[in-house]
Amino acid sequence: MGPSERQKKILRAIVEDYVRTAEPVSSKAISQLPELNYSSATIRNEMAALTDLGLLEQPHTSAGRVPSALGYRLYVNELMQDYRLSTDETKSLNQAMEMKMAQADKVISQIGKLVSQLTDLPAYAVRSHVQQLSVKRFDFIGAGTQSIILVVMLSSDEIKNKLIRLPLVITDHDLKLLGAVLNASLAGIPASGFTPELIDRITKNAGDAASLVPIVVDFVADLLQAQQHSEVFLTGQNRLLSQPEFHDIDKAQQMLTTLDEDIISNLPATIGGNGTQILVGPEDISKELRDTSVVMTQFDIGEGMKGMIGVVGPTRMDYAKVTARLSYFAEGLAKMFGTSELPPSETDKEDS
Amino acid sequence: MGPSERQKKILRAIVEDYVRTAEPVSSKAISQLPELNYSSATIRNEMAALTDLGLLEQPHTSAGRVPSALGYRLYVNELMQDYRLSTDETKSLNQAMEMKMAQADKVISQIGKLVSQLTDLPAYAVRSHVQQLSVKRFDFIGAGTQSIILVVMLSSDEIKNKLIRLPLVITDHDLKLLGAVLNASLAGIPASGFTPELIDRITKNAGDAASLVPIVVDFVADLLQAQQHSEVFLTGQNRLLSQPEFHDIDKAQQMLTTLDEDIISNLPATIGGNGTQILVGPEDISKELRDTSVVMTQFDIGEGMKGMIGVVGPTRMDYAKVTARLSYFAEGLAKMFGTSELPPSETDKEDS
DNA sequence: CTTTAGCACTCGGGGATATTGAGTGCTAAA
DNA sequence: TTTAGCACTCAATATCCCCGAGTGCTAAAG
Structure with a gap:
C-alpha cells in the first residue's frame, strides 16, 4: 500500500528542504512549515512510516531523514511541482539562445556551456545521428x-x-x-x-x-x-565542486572521472527515451554513484539527427528548476533547428 | 651575489625531491643522497643560506624546506636536466599522434586530450590566427x-x-x-x-x-x-584533483575556475614568446595561484596560424618531464602541419 | 675556515577523550 | 489521533597531550 496523501505532502516537503539545505531534514523543521502545522512528534510518526516504505533513509540513528532513491523517484514522478520560470529567467534564457551560434557543431557545444551556466552544474550536449549517413x-x-x-x-x-x-x-x-x-x-x-x-x-x-x-x-x-560517431561535449565540471556532497575530494574525483568515461560513452546509447528523463544515480546509472543524478532532454534536429542536453548533479538537486530550464531550452532549440519552417533569410548554416 | 655551485646542487636536489614527494624536504634527506655526502648539519647551513637568498621557503619553523617561486625559476632556467624520453615513451607519443585526426579543428582539441593523458595533468590547446583573415x-x-x-x-x-x-x-x-x-x-x-x-x-x-x-x-x-577569435580547448581537469596540493577542495575549485576563466581568456594573448615557456604560478600568472604553474609550447601551423599547447599543474610538477613531452609533441605537430612538404597523397583536410 | 656532532627547542599532526546538541523513539496523557 | 515529555543516541566539535621530524645554534674536530 502506498503512502497517504499527508505522507506524500511530508515527503515532498522533505525533498525540497533537503534540496535547499543539503542536510538531513528534521521533524521539527517540517512541523514548522505553515502548510504542515502538526507537532514534531506527529511528523516523526509519519516519517517513521515513510522510512518503512523505503522512501526515506536515516544516515544514522540520531539524524534527520534523507530521501532515498525511491523517494526521489516518487517525488519526480508525482510530487514535483512545475517550476515557473520567472520572466527574468526566460529573458536570460532567450538572450542566451539568441547568441550567434556561428557553426552547426559549435552550436551544440555552446549549448552545453549555456546550460551549465544557467543551472550552475556540469552539463553535456550530444549530437547523434540516428540514420545511416550517405x-x-x-x-x-x-x-x-x-x-x-x-x-x-x-x-x-x-x-x-x-x-x-x-x-x-x-x-x-x-x-x-x-x-x-x-x-x-x-x-x-x-x-x-x-x-x-x-x-x-x-x-x-x-x-x-x-x-x-x-x-x-x-x-x-x-x-x-x-x-x-556521435559527439559529446561536457563542460562546467568545476561547478560540481561547489556542491557540498563533493567536498570529499575522493568522491569528487570518482565522480568526475565517471563523468568523463562512463557518461560520455554510455549516455549517447541511452538516447531513445523521449522528452525529459531523470536518471537517479544509483538506481539508473551505477551503484557507485550514490550521490549523482542526471537530468536530460532530447530534441529533434531534423534530418536524421537527434540532440540531447543533460545536466549532471548531486542526487539532491533542484529537479524542478533544472527540468524547467532544460525543457525550455530544448523547446527553443527544436524551434531553432525547426525542421519545416525555414524562413528564406534564416537558412541553415552548415560547416563541415 | 648568487648561490654557490654547491648551493645550486642542493637546490636542484631539493626541487627534485619535492617534485617526487610533494612534502617539504629535510636536510637529512638531502644529506643521504650519494652525490651530496655531507652531514645534515652542513646541508642545514646551506639551506639557511638558500632561504636567505629567497630560493627556499619554510612552511613553518620546524618543517623542511620548499622551493620558492624564485627557486623554481632558477631551477627551470639553469638547473633542470633534460629529461630523456624513453623509447617506450616516444613510441606511445608517436602512436598517439598518428591517430587519425579527421578534421582540422578537431585536431587541436584531440591534441589537448592526448597531452592531458600523457602528462596526467589538465591540458589546453589553442589555435589562433595571427593575421587578418580574408x-x-x-x-x-x-x-x-x-x-x-x-x-x-x-x-x-x-x-x-x-x-x-x-x-x-x-x-x-x-x-x-x-x-x-x-x-x-x-x-x-x-x-x-x-x-x-x-x-x-x-x-x-x-x-x-x-x-x-x-x-x-x-x-x-x-x-x-x-x-x-581563437579557440581554446581545455581537458582533463579532473586529473588535477589527484595532486595532493589540491586535496583542499577550496583550492581545487579556485584553481579550476581560474583555469576556466583566466587561462582560457588570457593565455591566447600571451601567445608571442617562442618555444617552450614556463609560467610559475604566483610569479607569472596571478598571486592567488600559489600552487599553480603552466608549461606551454607554441608551434607554427603555417598559413598565418599558430598553435599552442599547454599543461597546467601544481607548481611542484615534474617540469623536466612535462617539458620534454610537450616539446616532442610540438615538434611532431609542426611536422604534421608541415608548411612546405605536402606529399600529394596526404593533402590537407579542411572542414568549414 | 669548514665540517660535524650534539642538544635544546618548535610546532604540526594524530589520537584519545570529553562535551554538546540536534534529533529520534516511545510512552502516556489530552 | 495528536501531542507533550523524556530518555537515549550519536555525529560533530573542541580540548588536550604527546610524539617526532626538523630546525638553529654552539662548540669541538678536521
Whole structure:
C-alpha cells in the first residue's frame, strides 16, 4: 500500500528542504512549515512510516531523514511541482539562445556551456545521428591548376569539403566525368556499402581522373564514419565542486572521472527515451554513484539527427528548476533547428 | 651575489625531491643522497643560506624546506636536466599522434586530450590566427533549383561553406556573375574592410542576384570574425584533483575556475614568446595561484596560424618531464602541419 | 675556515577523550 | 489521533597531550 496523501505532502516537503539545505531534514523543521502545522512528534510518526516504505533513509540513528532513491523517484514522478520560470529567467534564457551560434557543431557545444551556466552544474550536449549517413551529391571546384576542392553534401544536408592537391594536371572535362560517375555510383550509399568491387568499377569508369578515386573514397568513408560517431561535449565540471556532497575530494574525483568515461560513452546509447528523463544515480546509472543524478532532454534536429542536453548533479538537486530550464531550452532549440519552417533569410548554416 | 655551485646542487636536489614527494624536504634527506655526502648539519647551513637568498621557503619553523617561486625559476632556467624520453615513451607519443585526426579543428582539441593523458595533468590547446583573415575565392554550386551552396576559400586555405535556400529562382548565369563580382571586389579584403559603400557597389553590379548579396556578405563577415577569435580547448581537469596540493577542495575549485576563466581568456594573448615557456604560478600568472604553474609550447601551423599547447599543474610538477613531452609533441605537430612538404597523397583536410 | 656532532627547542599532526546538541523513539496523557 | 515529555543516541566539535621530524645554534674536530 502506498503512502497517504499527508505522507506524500511530508515527503515532498522533505525533498525540497533537503534540496535547499543539503542536510538531513528534521521533524521539527517540517512541523514548522505553515502548510504542515502538526507537532514534531506527529511528523516523526509519519516519517517513521515513510522510512518503512523505503522512501526515506536515516544516515544514522540520531539524524534527520534523507530521501532515498525511491523517494526521489516518487517525488519526480508525482510530487514535483512545475517550476515557473520567472520572466527574468526566460529573458536570460532567450538572450542566451539568441547568441550567434556561428557553426552547426559549435552550436551544440555552446549549448552545453549555456546550460551549465544557467543551472550552475556540469552539463553535456550530444549530437547523434540516428540514420545511416550517405552522400547526397558530389561536386568539384577547380582551384588553380594544382588543387581542387571536393564538396559533398551529406544526406543530413550538411556540407563537407576537402582541398585536394593534385598529383597531376586534370582537365575540367575529366573532373566533370569523375563527378558524374561518383554521383551515379556512390550517392545514397552508406559507408558500409563501399565494397572493393564498387570502388573498382568506379575507378574503371573514371578515365584520367582514376588516381583521384581512392583519395575521394577514403575521405568520404572517413567522413561518414566520423559523423556517425556521435559527439559529446561536457563542460562546467568545476561547478560540481561547489556542491557540498563533493567536498570529499575522493568522491569528487570518482565522480568526475565517471563523468568523463562512463557518461560520455554510455549516455549517447541511452538516447531513445523521449522528452525529459531523470536518471537517479544509483538506481539508473551505477551503484557507485550514490550521490549523482542526471537530468536530460532530447530534441529533434531534423534530418536524421537527434540532440540531447543533460545536466549532471548531486542526487539532491533542484529537479524542478533544472527540468524547467532544460525543457525550455530544448523547446527553443527544436524551434531553432525547426525542421519545416525555414524562413528564406534564416537558412541553415552548415560547416563541415 | 648568487648561490654557490654547491648551493645550486642542493637546490636542484631539493626541487627534485619535492617534485617526487610533494612534502617539504629535510636536510637529512638531502644529506643521504650519494652525490651530496655531507652531514645534515652542513646541508642545514646551506639551506639557511638558500632561504636567505629567497630560493627556499619554510612552511613553518620546524618543517623542511620548499622551493620558492624564485627557486623554481632558477631551477627551470639553469638547473633542470633534460629529461630523456624513453623509447617506450616516444613510441606511445608517436602512436598517439598518428591517430587519425579527421578534421582540422578537431585536431587541436584531440591534441589537448592526448597531452592531458600523457602528462596526467589538465591540458589546453589553442589555435589562433595571427593575421587578418580574408577570403581568397568564392564559388557557387547549384543544388537543385531551390538552393545553392556557397563555398569560400579563406586566406588560411581553409574552406567553409553555407547552404543557401533561395527565395527565388536564380539562373546559372546570374550566379556566375555574382561569383565574378564577389571575387573581384571582396577577395583579399578582411572583414574590417567591408564598408557599406563597398557592399553597395557589389549589390549594384550583381544584377538579378542582388538579393543574395546581403546573405553572402553577412555569412562571410561572421565567418571571418569567428575564425579570428581563437579557440581554446581545455581537458582533463579532473586529473588535477589527484595532486595532493589540491586535496583542499577550496583550492581545487579556485584553481579550476581560474583555469576556466583566466587561462582560457588570457593565455591566447600571451601567445608571442617562442618555444617552450614556463609560467610559475604566483610569479607569472596571478598571486592567488600559489600552487599553480603552466608549461606551454607554441608551434607554427603555417598559413598565418599558430598553435599552442599547454599543461597546467601544481607548481611542484615534474617540469623536466612535462617539458620534454610537450616539446616532442610540438615538434611532431609542426611536422604534421608541415608548411612546405605536402606529399600529394596526404593533402590537407579542411572542414568549414 | 669548514665540517660535524650534539642538544635544546618548535610546532604540526594524530589520537584519545570529553562535551554538546540536534534529533529520534516511545510512552502516556489530552 | 495528536501531542507533550523524556530518555537515549550519536555525529560533530573542541580540548588536550604527546610524539617526532626538523630546525638553529654552539662548540669541538678536521
